[in-house]
Amino acid sequence: MTAALDRWLDDFGATLDPIYSRARHVKGPRKEKSTPTAPKSRATGPATRESRRATLERIARKSPEVMVKITGGGRNMRQIKAHMDYISRNGEIDVEDEQGLIYQGKKDVRHVRDAWRDGGHTIPYEGEDGPREAFNIMLSMPAGTDKRAIKDAARAFASEHFDGYQYAFAGHDDKDHFHIHLTVKAVGLDGQRLNPRKGDLHRWRVTFAEQLRERGVDANASPRKARGVVRKAERQALRAITERNGKSKVLRKHRAEAIQEARGRGEHLNPAQDRISAVRVLTLKGYGEVAKILSKGDAADRELALQIVGLVKTFQQLNTAHQSRVKAIRDILSTTQQSRVEAIRETLSSRGHIDGSRNEGRA
Incomplete structure:
Protein backbone atom coordinates (compact mmCIF):
# COMPACT_ATOMS: atom_id res chain seq x y z
CA MET A 1 0.00 0.00 0.00
CA THR A 2 1.50 3.28 -1.08
CA ALA A 3 2.16 6.23 1.16
CA ALA A 4 -0.31 8.24 -0.91
CA LEU A 5 -3.04 5.71 -0.21
CA ASP A 6 -2.12 5.73 3.48
CA ARG A 7 -2.56 9.50 3.54
CA TRP A 8 -5.91 9.24 1.78
CA LEU A 9 -7.13 6.65 4.24
CA ASP A 10 -6.06 8.94 7.07
CA ASP A 11 -8.25 11.66 5.52
CA PHE A 12 -11.07 9.26 4.70
CA GLY A 13 -12.92 10.23 7.84
CA ALA A 14 -12.38 13.96 7.31
CA THR A 15 -14.20 13.66 3.99
CA LEU A 16 -16.79 11.00 4.72
CA ASP A 17 -16.83 9.83 8.31
CA PRO A 18 -15.14 12.18 10.81
CA ILE A 19 -16.40 10.51 13.98
CA TYR A 20 -15.17 7.05 13.00
CA SER A 21 -11.84 7.75 11.34
CA ARG A 22 -10.62 10.72 13.33
CA ALA A 23 -9.88 10.99 17.04
CA ARG A 24 -12.88 13.24 17.33
CA HIS A 25 -14.35 11.90 20.53
CA VAL A 26 -17.67 12.78 22.08
CA LYS A 27 -17.48 16.02 24.01
CA GLY A 28 -17.47 15.85 27.76
CA PRO A 29 -20.77 15.93 29.61
CA ARG A 30 -22.43 19.06 30.80
CA LYS A 31 -21.87 19.70 34.49
CA GLU A 32 -25.44 18.94 35.42
CA LYS A 33 -25.28 15.60 33.66
CA SER A 34 -23.18 12.57 34.31
CA THR A 35 -20.81 10.87 31.90
CA PRO A 36 -22.38 9.90 28.58
CA THR A 37 -22.12 6.42 27.18
CA ALA A 38 -18.66 5.58 25.95
CA PRO A 39 -17.53 2.61 23.91
CA LYS A 40 -15.60 0.14 26.01
CA SER A 41 -13.36 -1.72 23.60
CA ARG A 42 -13.03 -1.90 19.84
CA ALA A 43 -14.92 1.31 19.12
CA THR A 44 -12.95 3.55 21.47
CA GLY A 45 -10.22 5.16 19.40
CA PRO A 46 -9.66 6.13 15.78
CA ALA A 47 -10.07 3.29 13.32
CA THR A 48 -6.90 1.52 12.22
CA ARG A 49 -5.74 1.89 8.64
CA GLU A 50 -6.70 -1.72 7.97
CA SER A 51 -10.22 -1.29 9.31
CA ARG A 52 -10.66 1.88 7.26
CA ARG A 53 -9.72 0.00 4.11
CA ALA A 54 -12.05 -2.83 5.05
CA THR A 55 -14.85 -0.29 5.50
CA LEU A 56 -14.04 1.16 2.08
CA GLU A 57 -14.17 -2.31 0.54
CA ARG A 58 -17.55 -2.99 2.13
CA ILE A 59 -18.89 0.34 0.86
CA ALA A 60 -17.63 -0.45 -2.64
CA ARG A 61 -19.29 -3.86 -2.73
CA LYS A 62 -22.46 -2.45 -1.14
CA SER A 63 -22.51 -4.58 1.98
CA PRO A 64 -25.79 -4.48 3.92
CA GLU A 65 -25.93 -1.56 6.34
CA VAL A 66 -26.92 -1.97 9.98
CA MET A 67 -29.56 0.25 11.53
CA VAL A 68 -29.33 1.41 15.14
CA LYS A 69 -31.53 4.25 16.31
CA ILE A 70 -33.14 5.63 19.43
CA THR A 71 -36.90 5.42 18.91
CA GLY A 72 -37.95 7.14 22.12
CA GLY A 73 -37.96 6.46 25.83
CA GLY A 74 -40.20 6.62 28.86
CA ARG A 75 -40.12 9.47 31.34
CA ASN A 76 -42.02 7.55 34.01
CA MET A 77 -42.80 4.00 35.06
CA ARG A 78 -46.19 3.99 33.36
CA GLN A 79 -44.56 4.71 29.98
CA ILE A 80 -41.76 2.23 30.61
CA LYS A 81 -44.25 -0.50 31.47
CA ALA A 82 -46.24 0.28 28.32
CA HIS A 83 -43.11 -0.13 26.19
CA MET A 84 -42.18 -3.40 27.90
CA ASP A 85 -45.69 -4.65 27.21
CA TYR A 86 -45.21 -3.62 23.59
CA ILE A 87 -41.86 -5.33 23.01
CA SER A 88 -43.11 -8.47 24.78
CA ARG A 89 -46.40 -8.35 22.88
CA ASN A 90 -48.15 -8.44 26.24
CA GLY A 91 -46.14 -11.43 27.36
CA GLU A 92 -46.36 -13.45 24.14
CA ILE A 93 -42.71 -12.86 23.15
CA ASP A 94 -39.72 -13.80 25.31
CA VAL A 95 -37.85 -10.89 26.88
CA GLU A 96 -34.22 -11.16 27.95
CA ASP A 97 -32.50 -8.92 30.51
CA GLU A 98 -28.89 -7.86 31.12
CA GLN A 99 -28.22 -10.99 33.17
CA GLY A 100 -29.33 -13.30 30.38
CA LEU A 101 -32.54 -14.25 32.22
CA ILE A 102 -35.55 -15.03 30.03
CA TYR A 103 -39.01 -13.74 30.94
CA GLN A 104 -42.21 -15.23 29.54
CA GLY A 105 -45.75 -14.02 30.07
CA LYS A 106 -47.26 -10.85 31.51
CA LYS A 107 -46.36 -11.74 35.09
CA ASP A 108 -42.69 -12.20 34.27
CA VAL A 109 -42.54 -8.93 32.34
CA ARG A 110 -43.94 -7.26 35.44
CA HIS A 111 -40.93 -8.61 37.35
CA VAL A 112 -38.61 -6.79 34.94
CA ARG A 113 -40.49 -3.56 35.54
CA ASP A 114 -40.33 -4.06 39.31
CA ALA A 115 -36.60 -4.75 39.12
CA TRP A 116 -36.14 -1.39 37.39
CA ARG A 117 -38.31 0.32 39.97
CA ASP A 118 -36.27 -1.16 42.83
CA GLY A 119 -32.89 -0.87 41.11
CA GLY A 120 -31.50 1.97 43.23
CA HIS A 121 -32.88 4.92 41.28
CA THR A 122 -36.46 6.00 41.86
CA ILE A 123 -38.56 6.42 38.73
CA PRO A 124 -41.80 8.38 39.10
CA TYR A 125 -44.92 6.44 38.27
CA GLU A 126 -46.46 9.31 36.32
CA GLY A 127 -45.49 12.79 35.11
CA GLU A 128 -43.75 13.83 31.87
CA ASP A 129 -41.71 16.87 32.85
CA GLY A 130 -38.71 15.01 34.22
CA PRO A 131 -35.70 13.58 32.36
CA ARG A 132 -35.92 10.48 30.21
CA GLU A 133 -35.79 7.42 32.46
CA ALA A 134 -35.32 4.89 29.67
CA PHE A 135 -33.93 4.80 26.15
CA ASN A 136 -35.69 2.67 23.56
CA ILE A 137 -33.32 1.46 20.84
CA MET A 138 -34.00 -0.47 17.68
CA LEU A 139 -31.38 -2.64 15.96
CA SER A 140 -31.96 -4.25 12.59
CA MET A 141 -30.60 -5.50 9.29
CA PRO A 142 -32.19 -5.89 5.86
CA ALA A 143 -34.67 -8.70 5.25
CA GLY A 144 -33.14 -12.14 4.86
CA THR A 145 -30.43 -11.72 7.51
CA ASP A 146 -30.10 -14.67 9.89
CA LYS A 147 -32.35 -13.99 12.89
CA ARG A 148 -30.19 -15.84 15.40
CA ALA A 149 -27.14 -13.86 14.32
CA ILE A 150 -29.03 -10.57 14.75
CA LYS A 151 -30.21 -11.51 18.23
CA ASP A 152 -26.79 -12.79 19.32
CA ALA A 153 -25.12 -9.66 17.94
CA ALA A 154 -27.65 -7.45 19.72
CA ARG A 155 -27.01 -9.29 23.00
CA ALA A 156 -23.24 -8.77 22.64
CA PHE A 157 -23.77 -5.14 21.62
CA ALA A 158 -25.89 -4.41 24.70
CA SER A 159 -23.41 -6.14 27.00
CA GLU A 160 -20.54 -4.09 25.60
CA HIS A 161 -22.16 -0.66 25.69
CA PHE A 162 -24.53 -0.91 28.65
CA ASP A 163 -22.53 -2.80 31.23
CA GLY A 164 -23.76 -1.65 34.65
CA TYR A 165 -27.21 -0.68 33.37
CA GLN A 166 -30.47 -2.58 33.51
CA TYR A 167 -31.94 -3.39 30.14
CA ALA A 168 -34.30 -5.77 28.39
CA PHE A 169 -34.72 -6.74 24.76
CA ALA A 170 -36.93 -8.80 22.48
CA GLY A 171 -37.00 -9.71 18.79
CA HIS A 172 -39.88 -8.79 16.51
CA ASP A 173 -40.64 -10.45 13.20
CA ASP A 174 -43.87 -8.64 12.38
CA LYS A 175 -42.47 -6.46 9.60
CA ASP A 176 -40.55 -7.31 6.45
CA HIS A 177 -37.38 -7.84 8.47
CA PHE A 178 -36.42 -9.19 11.88
CA HIS A 179 -35.41 -6.48 14.37
CA ILE A 180 -34.55 -6.06 18.03
CA HIS A 181 -36.22 -3.71 20.49
CA LEU A 182 -33.85 -2.86 23.34
CA THR A 183 -34.89 -0.69 26.27
CA VAL A 184 -32.23 0.57 28.69
CA LYS A 185 -32.77 2.18 32.07
CA ALA A 186 -31.29 5.67 31.85
CA VAL A 187 -29.58 5.58 35.26
CA GLY A 188 -27.01 2.88 35.94
CA LEU A 189 -26.48 0.92 39.11
CA ASP A 190 -23.69 3.35 40.01
CA GLY A 191 -25.97 6.38 39.56
CA GLN A 192 -24.47 7.47 36.24
CA ARG A 193 -27.05 8.73 33.75
CA LEU A 194 -26.85 7.87 30.07
CA ASN A 195 -26.49 10.83 27.74
CA PRO A 196 -26.05 9.39 24.23
CA ARG A 197 -24.97 11.78 21.52
CA LYS A 198 -24.33 11.60 17.80
CA GLY A 199 -20.88 10.07 18.25
CA ASP A 200 -22.30 7.36 20.49
CA LEU A 201 -24.96 6.46 17.95
CA HIS A 202 -22.30 6.08 15.28
CA ARG A 203 -20.14 3.88 17.47
CA TRP A 204 -23.18 1.79 18.35
CA ARG A 205 -23.64 1.09 14.65
CA VAL A 206 -19.97 0.20 14.28
CA THR A 207 -20.11 -2.22 17.21
CA PHE A 208 -23.32 -3.88 16.02
CA ALA A 209 -21.83 -4.36 12.54
CA GLU A 210 -18.66 -5.84 14.04
CA GLN A 211 -20.67 -8.25 16.15
CA LEU A 212 -22.62 -9.36 13.08
CA ARG A 213 -19.44 -9.91 11.05
CA GLU A 214 -18.04 -12.03 13.86
CA ARG A 215 -21.08 -14.25 13.34
CA GLY A 216 -20.54 -14.58 9.62
CA VAL A 217 -22.91 -11.82 8.49
CA ASP A 218 -21.66 -9.27 5.98
CA ALA A 219 -22.56 -5.97 7.62
CA ASN A 220 -21.31 -2.42 7.41
CA ALA A 221 -21.76 0.84 9.32
CA SER A 222 -20.86 3.58 6.86
CA PRO A 223 -22.23 7.13 6.61
CA ARG A 224 -24.98 7.81 4.07
CA LYS A 225 -22.88 10.34 2.15
CA ALA A 226 -20.21 7.70 1.51
CA ARG A 227 -22.85 5.66 -0.34
CA GLY A 228 -24.28 8.55 -2.30
CA VAL A 229 -27.43 8.65 -0.18
CA VAL A 230 -28.65 12.16 0.50
CA ARG A 231 -31.88 11.95 2.42
CA LYS A 232 -32.23 10.77 5.98
CA ALA A 233 -34.96 8.34 6.89
CA GLU A 234 -38.05 10.13 8.09
CA ARG A 235 -38.12 10.44 11.85
CA GLN A 236 -40.62 8.13 13.47
CA ALA A 237 -42.15 10.94 15.51
CA LEU A 238 -42.77 13.08 12.42
CA ARG A 239 -44.27 10.10 10.61
CA ALA A 240 -46.62 9.45 13.51
CA ILE A 241 -47.75 13.08 13.51
CA THR A 242 -48.38 12.94 9.76
CA GLU A 243 -50.35 9.72 10.07
CA ARG A 244 -52.54 11.37 12.70
CA ASN A 245 -53.12 14.29 10.30
CA GLY A 246 -51.38 16.53 12.75
CA LYS A 247 -48.82 19.26 12.19
CA SER A 248 -45.18 19.38 13.13
Whole structure:
Protein backbone atom coordinates (compact mmCIF):
# COMPACT_ATOMS: atom_id res chain seq x y z
CA MET A 1 0.00 0.00 0.00
CA THR A 2 1.50 3.28 -1.08
CA ALA A 3 2.16 6.23 1.16
CA ALA A 4 -0.31 8.24 -0.91
CA LEU A 5 -3.04 5.71 -0.21
CA ASP A 6 -2.12 5.73 3.48
CA ARG A 7 -2.56 9.50 3.54
CA TRP A 8 -5.91 9.24 1.78
CA LEU A 9 -7.13 6.65 4.24
CA ASP A 10 -6.06 8.94 7.07
CA ASP A 11 -8.25 11.66 5.52
CA PHE A 12 -11.07 9.26 4.70
CA GLY A 13 -12.92 10.23 7.84
CA ALA A 14 -12.38 13.96 7.31
CA THR A 15 -14.20 13.66 3.99
CA LEU A 16 -16.79 11.00 4.72
CA ASP A 17 -16.83 9.83 8.31
CA PRO A 18 -15.14 12.18 10.81
CA ILE A 19 -16.40 10.51 13.98
CA TYR A 20 -15.17 7.05 13.00
CA SER A 21 -11.84 7.75 11.34
CA ARG A 22 -10.62 10.72 13.33
CA ALA A 23 -9.88 10.99 17.04
CA ARG A 24 -12.88 13.24 17.33
CA HIS A 25 -14.35 11.90 20.53
CA VAL A 26 -17.67 12.78 22.08
CA LYS A 27 -17.48 16.02 24.01
CA GLY A 28 -17.47 15.85 27.76
CA PRO A 29 -20.77 15.93 29.61
CA ARG A 30 -22.43 19.06 30.80
CA LYS A 31 -21.87 19.70 34.49
CA GLU A 32 -25.44 18.94 35.42
CA LYS A 33 -25.28 15.60 33.66
CA SER A 34 -23.18 12.57 34.31
CA THR A 35 -20.81 10.87 31.90
CA PRO A 36 -22.38 9.90 28.58
CA THR A 37 -22.12 6.42 27.18
CA ALA A 38 -18.66 5.58 25.95
CA PRO A 39 -17.53 2.61 23.91
CA LYS A 40 -15.60 0.14 26.01
CA SER A 41 -13.36 -1.72 23.60
CA ARG A 42 -13.03 -1.90 19.84
CA ALA A 43 -14.92 1.31 19.12
CA THR A 44 -12.95 3.55 21.47
CA GLY A 45 -10.22 5.16 19.40
CA PRO A 46 -9.66 6.13 15.78
CA ALA A 47 -10.07 3.29 13.32
CA THR A 48 -6.90 1.52 12.22
CA ARG A 49 -5.74 1.89 8.64
CA GLU A 50 -6.70 -1.72 7.97
CA SER A 51 -10.22 -1.29 9.31
CA ARG A 52 -10.66 1.88 7.26
CA ARG A 53 -9.72 0.00 4.11
CA ALA A 54 -12.05 -2.83 5.05
CA THR A 55 -14.85 -0.29 5.50
CA LEU A 56 -14.04 1.16 2.08
CA GLU A 57 -14.17 -2.31 0.54
CA ARG A 58 -17.55 -2.99 2.13
CA ILE A 59 -18.89 0.34 0.86
CA ALA A 60 -17.63 -0.45 -2.64
CA ARG A 61 -19.29 -3.86 -2.73
CA LYS A 62 -22.46 -2.45 -1.14
CA SER A 63 -22.51 -4.58 1.98
CA PRO A 64 -25.79 -4.48 3.92
CA GLU A 65 -25.93 -1.56 6.34
CA VAL A 66 -26.92 -1.97 9.98
CA MET A 67 -29.56 0.25 11.53
CA VAL A 68 -29.33 1.41 15.14
CA LYS A 69 -31.53 4.25 16.31
CA ILE A 70 -33.14 5.63 19.43
CA THR A 71 -36.90 5.42 18.91
CA GLY A 72 -37.95 7.14 22.12
CA GLY A 73 -37.96 6.46 25.83
CA GLY A 74 -40.20 6.62 28.86
CA ARG A 75 -40.12 9.47 31.34
CA ASN A 76 -42.02 7.55 34.01
CA MET A 77 -42.80 4.00 35.06
CA ARG A 78 -46.19 3.99 33.36
CA GLN A 79 -44.56 4.71 29.98
CA ILE A 80 -41.76 2.23 30.61
CA LYS A 81 -44.25 -0.50 31.47
CA ALA A 82 -46.24 0.28 28.32
CA HIS A 83 -43.11 -0.13 26.19
CA MET A 84 -42.18 -3.40 27.90
CA ASP A 85 -45.69 -4.65 27.21
CA TYR A 86 -45.21 -3.62 23.59
CA ILE A 87 -41.86 -5.33 23.01
CA SER A 88 -43.11 -8.47 24.78
CA ARG A 89 -46.40 -8.35 22.88
CA ASN A 90 -48.15 -8.44 26.24
CA GLY A 91 -46.14 -11.43 27.36
CA GLU A 92 -46.36 -13.45 24.14
CA ILE A 93 -42.71 -12.86 23.15
CA ASP A 94 -39.72 -13.80 25.31
CA VAL A 95 -37.85 -10.89 26.88
CA GLU A 96 -34.22 -11.16 27.95
CA ASP A 97 -32.50 -8.92 30.51
CA GLU A 98 -28.89 -7.86 31.12
CA GLN A 99 -28.22 -10.99 33.17
CA GLY A 100 -29.33 -13.30 30.38
CA LEU A 101 -32.54 -14.25 32.22
CA ILE A 102 -35.55 -15.03 30.03
CA TYR A 103 -39.01 -13.74 30.94
CA GLN A 104 -42.21 -15.23 29.54
CA GLY A 105 -45.75 -14.02 30.07
CA LYS A 106 -47.26 -10.85 31.51
CA LYS A 107 -46.36 -11.74 35.09
CA ASP A 108 -42.69 -12.20 34.27
CA VAL A 109 -42.54 -8.93 32.34
CA ARG A 110 -43.94 -7.26 35.44
CA HIS A 111 -40.93 -8.61 37.35
CA VAL A 112 -38.61 -6.79 34.94
CA ARG A 113 -40.49 -3.56 35.54
CA ASP A 114 -40.33 -4.06 39.31
CA ALA A 115 -36.60 -4.75 39.12
CA TRP A 116 -36.14 -1.39 37.39
CA ARG A 117 -38.31 0.32 39.97
CA ASP A 118 -36.27 -1.16 42.83
CA GLY A 119 -32.89 -0.87 41.11
CA GLY A 120 -31.50 1.97 43.23
CA HIS A 121 -32.88 4.92 41.28
CA THR A 122 -36.46 6.00 41.86
CA ILE A 123 -38.56 6.42 38.73
CA PRO A 124 -41.80 8.38 39.10
CA TYR A 125 -44.92 6.44 38.27
CA GLU A 126 -46.46 9.31 36.32
CA GLY A 127 -45.49 12.79 35.11
CA GLU A 128 -43.75 13.83 31.87
CA ASP A 129 -41.71 16.87 32.85
CA GLY A 130 -38.71 15.01 34.22
CA PRO A 131 -35.70 13.58 32.36
CA ARG A 132 -35.92 10.48 30.21
CA GLU A 133 -35.79 7.42 32.46
CA ALA A 134 -35.32 4.89 29.67
CA PHE A 135 -33.93 4.80 26.15
CA ASN A 136 -35.69 2.67 23.56
CA ILE A 137 -33.32 1.46 20.84
CA MET A 138 -34.00 -0.47 17.68
CA LEU A 139 -31.38 -2.64 15.96
CA SER A 140 -31.96 -4.25 12.59
CA MET A 141 -30.60 -5.50 9.29
CA PRO A 142 -32.19 -5.89 5.86
CA ALA A 143 -34.67 -8.70 5.25
CA GLY A 144 -33.14 -12.14 4.86
CA THR A 145 -30.43 -11.72 7.51
CA ASP A 146 -30.10 -14.67 9.89
CA LYS A 147 -32.35 -13.99 12.89
CA ARG A 148 -30.19 -15.84 15.40
CA ALA A 149 -27.14 -13.86 14.32
CA ILE A 150 -29.03 -10.57 14.75
CA LYS A 151 -30.21 -11.51 18.23
CA ASP A 152 -26.79 -12.79 19.32
CA ALA A 153 -25.12 -9.66 17.94
CA ALA A 154 -27.65 -7.45 19.72
CA ARG A 155 -27.01 -9.29 23.00
CA ALA A 156 -23.24 -8.77 22.64
CA PHE A 157 -23.77 -5.14 21.62
CA ALA A 158 -25.89 -4.41 24.70
CA SER A 159 -23.41 -6.14 27.00
CA GLU A 160 -20.54 -4.09 25.60
CA HIS A 161 -22.16 -0.66 25.69
CA PHE A 162 -24.53 -0.91 28.65
CA ASP A 163 -22.53 -2.80 31.23
CA GLY A 164 -23.76 -1.65 34.65
CA TYR A 165 -27.21 -0.68 33.37
CA GLN A 166 -30.47 -2.58 33.51
CA TYR A 167 -31.94 -3.39 30.14
CA ALA A 168 -34.30 -5.77 28.39
CA PHE A 169 -34.72 -6.74 24.76
CA ALA A 170 -36.93 -8.80 22.48
CA GLY A 171 -37.00 -9.71 18.79
CA HIS A 172 -39.88 -8.79 16.51
CA ASP A 173 -40.64 -10.45 13.20
CA ASP A 174 -43.87 -8.64 12.38
CA LYS A 175 -42.47 -6.46 9.60
CA ASP A 176 -40.55 -7.31 6.45
CA HIS A 177 -37.38 -7.84 8.47
CA PHE A 178 -36.42 -9.19 11.88
CA HIS A 179 -35.41 -6.48 14.37
CA ILE A 180 -34.55 -6.06 18.03
CA HIS A 181 -36.22 -3.71 20.49
CA LEU A 182 -33.85 -2.86 23.34
CA THR A 183 -34.89 -0.69 26.27
CA VAL A 184 -32.23 0.57 28.69
CA LYS A 185 -32.77 2.18 32.07
CA ALA A 186 -31.29 5.67 31.85
CA VAL A 187 -29.58 5.58 35.26
CA GLY A 188 -27.01 2.88 35.94
CA LEU A 189 -26.48 0.92 39.11
CA ASP A 190 -23.69 3.35 40.01
CA GLY A 191 -25.97 6.38 39.56
CA GLN A 192 -24.47 7.47 36.24
CA ARG A 193 -27.05 8.73 33.75
CA LEU A 194 -26.85 7.87 30.07
CA ASN A 195 -26.49 10.83 27.74
CA PRO A 196 -26.05 9.39 24.23
CA ARG A 197 -24.97 11.78 21.52
CA LYS A 198 -24.33 11.60 17.80
CA GLY A 199 -20.88 10.07 18.25
CA ASP A 200 -22.30 7.36 20.49
CA LEU A 201 -24.96 6.46 17.95
CA HIS A 202 -22.30 6.08 15.28
CA ARG A 203 -20.14 3.88 17.47
CA TRP A 204 -23.18 1.79 18.35
CA ARG A 205 -23.64 1.09 14.65
CA VAL A 206 -19.97 0.20 14.28
CA THR A 207 -20.11 -2.22 17.21
CA PHE A 208 -23.32 -3.88 16.02
CA ALA A 209 -21.83 -4.36 12.54
CA GLU A 210 -18.66 -5.84 14.04
CA GLN A 211 -20.67 -8.25 16.15
CA LEU A 212 -22.62 -9.36 13.08
CA ARG A 213 -19.44 -9.91 11.05
CA GLU A 214 -18.04 -12.03 13.86
CA ARG A 215 -21.08 -14.25 13.34
CA GLY A 216 -20.54 -14.58 9.62
CA VAL A 217 -22.91 -11.82 8.49
CA ASP A 218 -21.66 -9.27 5.98
CA ALA A 219 -22.56 -5.97 7.62
CA ASN A 220 -21.31 -2.42 7.41
CA ALA A 221 -21.76 0.84 9.32
CA SER A 222 -20.86 3.58 6.86
CA PRO A 223 -22.23 7.13 6.61
CA ARG A 224 -24.98 7.81 4.07
CA LYS A 225 -22.88 10.34 2.15
CA ALA A 226 -20.21 7.70 1.51
CA ARG A 227 -22.85 5.66 -0.34
CA GLY A 228 -24.28 8.55 -2.30
CA VAL A 229 -27.43 8.65 -0.18
CA VAL A 230 -28.65 12.16 0.50
CA ARG A 231 -31.88 11.95 2.42
CA LYS A 232 -32.23 10.77 5.98
CA ALA A 233 -34.96 8.34 6.89
CA GLU A 234 -38.05 10.13 8.09
CA ARG A 235 -38.12 10.44 11.85
CA GLN A 236 -40.62 8.13 13.47
CA ALA A 237 -42.15 10.94 15.51
CA LEU A 238 -42.77 13.08 12.42
CA ARG A 239 -44.27 10.10 10.61
CA ALA A 240 -46.62 9.45 13.51
CA ILE A 241 -47.75 13.08 13.51
CA THR A 242 -48.38 12.94 9.76
CA GLU A 243 -50.35 9.72 10.07
CA ARG A 244 -52.54 11.37 12.70
CA ASN A 245 -53.12 14.29 10.30
CA GLY A 246 -51.38 16.53 12.75
CA LYS A 247 -48.82 19.26 12.19
CA SER A 248 -45.18 19.38 13.13
CA LYS A 249 -43.30 22.61 13.79
CA VAL A 250 -40.32 21.19 11.92
CA LEU A 251 -42.39 20.28 8.87
CA ARG A 252 -44.13 23.66 8.90
CA LYS A 253 -40.78 25.44 9.04
CA HIS A 254 -39.38 23.38 6.15
CA ARG A 255 -42.48 24.02 4.07
CA ALA A 256 -42.35 27.76 4.75
CA GLU A 257 -38.70 27.86 3.64
CA ALA A 258 -39.54 25.96 0.46
CA ILE A 259 -42.45 28.30 -0.33
CA GLN A 260 -40.24 31.35 0.10
CA GLU A 261 -37.57 29.93 -2.20
CA ALA A 262 -40.11 28.73 -4.76
CA ARG A 263 -41.42 32.29 -4.97
CA GLY A 264 -37.90 33.64 -5.38
CA ARG A 265 -37.81 35.37 -2.02
CA GLY A 266 -35.19 33.37 -0.13
CA GLU A 267 -32.58 31.32 -1.97
CA HIS A 268 -30.48 30.76 1.15
CA LEU A 269 -33.16 29.94 3.69
CA ASN A 270 -31.92 26.36 3.86
CA PRO A 271 -28.14 26.44 4.57
CA ALA A 272 -28.07 22.63 4.82
CA GLN A 273 -28.52 22.56 1.04
CA ASP A 274 -25.11 24.18 0.49
CA ARG A 275 -23.45 21.84 2.99
CA ILE A 276 -24.91 18.76 1.31
CA SER A 277 -23.73 19.94 -2.10
CA ALA A 278 -20.24 20.66 -0.76
CA VAL A 279 -19.99 17.22 0.85
CA ARG A 280 -21.01 15.55 -2.42
CA VAL A 281 -18.22 17.39 -4.23
CA LEU A 282 -15.68 16.31 -1.61
CA THR A 283 -16.95 12.74 -1.73
CA LEU A 284 -16.61 12.45 -5.50
CA LYS A 285 -13.19 14.09 -5.41
CA GLY A 286 -12.03 11.73 -2.67
CA TYR A 287 -13.22 8.62 -4.46
CA GLY A 288 -11.56 9.84 -7.66
CA GLU A 289 -8.26 10.30 -5.85
CA VAL A 290 -8.28 6.92 -4.14
CA ALA A 291 -9.33 5.12 -7.34
CA LYS A 292 -6.40 6.73 -9.15
CA ILE A 293 -4.01 5.62 -6.41
CA LEU A 294 -5.40 2.09 -6.29
CA SER A 295 -5.20 1.73 -10.06
CA LYS A 296 -1.41 1.81 -9.74
CA GLY A 297 -1.27 -0.95 -7.12
CA ASP A 298 -1.51 -4.73 -7.21
CA ALA A 299 -4.39 -6.80 -8.56
CA ALA A 300 -6.45 -6.42 -5.38
CA ASP A 301 -5.96 -2.65 -5.42
CA ARG A 302 -6.96 -2.41 -9.09
CA GLU A 303 -10.07 -4.49 -8.45
CA LEU A 304 -11.04 -2.19 -5.58
CA ALA A 305 -10.48 0.83 -7.85
CA LEU A 306 -12.92 -0.60 -10.39
CA GLN A 307 -15.48 -1.25 -7.65
CA ILE A 308 -15.18 2.34 -6.45
CA VAL A 309 -15.70 3.65 -9.97
CA GLY A 310 -18.73 1.41 -10.30
CA LEU A 311 -20.07 2.67 -6.96
CA VAL A 312 -19.77 6.32 -7.99
CA LYS A 313 -21.65 5.59 -11.21
CA THR A 314 -24.62 4.43 -9.13
CA PHE A 315 -24.82 7.70 -7.20
CA GLN A 316 -28.15 9.31 -7.87
CA GLN A 317 -28.41 12.93 -8.86
CA LEU A 318 -28.23 15.18 -5.83
CA ASN A 319 -31.81 15.82 -4.80
CA THR A 320 -32.42 16.79 -1.21
CA ALA A 321 -35.76 16.84 0.56
CA HIS A 322 -35.63 20.64 0.44
CA GLN A 323 -35.10 20.61 -3.33
CA SER A 324 -38.03 18.25 -3.76
CA ARG A 325 -40.28 20.48 -1.69
CA VAL A 326 -39.26 23.56 -3.69
CA LYS A 327 -39.87 21.79 -7.01
CA ALA A 328 -43.26 20.49 -5.88
CA ILE A 329 -44.37 23.98 -4.80
CA ARG A 330 -43.09 25.56 -8.03
CA ASP A 331 -45.05 22.98 -10.01
CA ILE A 332 -48.17 23.85 -8.03
CA LEU A 333 -47.61 27.59 -8.53
CA SER A 334 -46.97 27.09 -12.24
CA THR A 335 -50.07 24.93 -12.65
CA THR A 336 -52.17 27.44 -10.73
CA GLN A 337 -50.87 30.34 -12.82
CA GLN A 338 -51.49 28.45 -16.06
CA SER A 339 -55.02 27.60 -14.93
CA ARG A 340 -55.67 31.26 -14.22
CA VAL A 341 -54.38 32.28 -17.65
CA GLU A 342 -56.57 29.69 -19.34
CA ALA A 343 -59.58 30.79 -17.32
CA ILE A 344 -59.03 34.43 -18.31
CA ARG A 345 -58.55 33.44 -21.96
CA GLU A 346 -61.74 31.41 -21.90
CA THR A 347 -63.67 34.28 -20.35
CA LEU A 348 -62.40 36.79 -22.92
CA SER A 349 -63.08 34.38 -25.74
CA SER A 350 -66.66 33.82 -24.58
CA ARG A 351 -67.21 37.57 -24.59
CA GLY A 352 -65.78 37.99 -28.06
CA HIS A 353 -62.71 39.90 -26.90
CA ILE A 354 -60.30 37.46 -28.53
CA ASP A 355 -61.79 35.70 -31.56
CA GLY A 356 -64.13 38.63 -32.28
CA SER A 357 -61.30 41.15 -32.42
CA ARG A 358 -59.37 38.85 -34.74
CA ASN A 359 -62.36 38.50 -37.07
CA GLU A 360 -62.84 42.26 -37.13
CA GLY A 361 -59.22 42.71 -38.06
CA ARG A 362 -59.53 40.23 -40.89
CA ALA A 363 -62.67 41.94 -42.14
